Amino acid sequence: MGKPIDLRGMQDYQNRQKRESPHVPKDLMRYDLLAEEALRGVVRAAVVRAAEDGLPGSHHFYITFRTRFPGVHIDEQLLEKYPEEITIVLEHQFWDLASLDDAFEVTLSFGGAPKYIKVPYAAVTSFHDPAVGFGLKFNMDGVRTNEDAGPAAQAAATGQQAGDGAVAGEVVSLDAFRRK
């Protein structure tokens, strides 16, 4: 097992930024957004691996994405049922998983009916692999500035749903990733 990547510096940086004290210099580089953008690459790499070689061992993915994000292809019925976010599970019942440059596509069973979906990686709000408790959550505030973060954007990040077969029954949050 390799040494885990050392994120202490990043965590310290985040804790300081969270305090927003006048003594903390404003981050003009927006490292938070750069890191978030970069870590979407982990989701992509995981999907690529699963598409090429299948899921190793007991690994499986919970992927939450915004259903109305530009570029999402999703069945009208699903969109009606999940107008903001949906959580899909890639474990047993999925077919034709493929990763394109900026999106992945897969066919999943919803209530017994196979449905094709296409998800831009930029639409993903969280990724979770319960086998090892690995998770990432994306805040999706990359496109808004300090000023224009309104209630609508907040709502989009918290709105949620549940479902059948291929859909997780609860909001996937990083808190849930912690093993008791």
Add this chain to the structure above:
Amino acid sequence: MGKPIDLRGMQDYQNRQKRESPHVPKDLMRYDLLAEEALRGVVRAAVVRAAEDGLPGSHHFYITFRTRFPGVHIDEQLLEKYPEEITIVLEHQFWDLASLDDAFEVTLSFGGAPKYIKVPYAAVTSFHDPAVGFGLKFNMDGVRTNEDAGPAAQAAATGQQAGDGAVAGEVVSLDAFRRK
């Protein structure tokens, strides 16, 4: 200021993996390496930004890289002086910074003499922006397995240097990124 990216799930995952207890399932996906690889994108994005628009505010970069990594272009004298790693500072005295796909190039002043260097992003072992205390450290164990991590690889990660003008006088580690 946007909400910082939530890395708790990743940190918990790392803590569990560190324990290496028999009850912790082995990570066959190697999320640690996937995340490390992805976060190199932050270094690249920061360099691209600095190359295109200059360094904003008081931001500046300490970048440590392995001098003998394949693809590194570095003056013979510097290589002799820093046979394993060197830390460069991009703050005032640098010219012609440019980011290519997989590497960046820059001219720095070493003891008054301008020297051209080219650094593949894969050669970078740490990145630090003291202005906001943001840092990333890369373990560079992506190419070795559990079995072949020998003393040589370990030594490469700890060997170090100091210097003049463009070179930091101490090992940059994430611990140092913490503000007292």
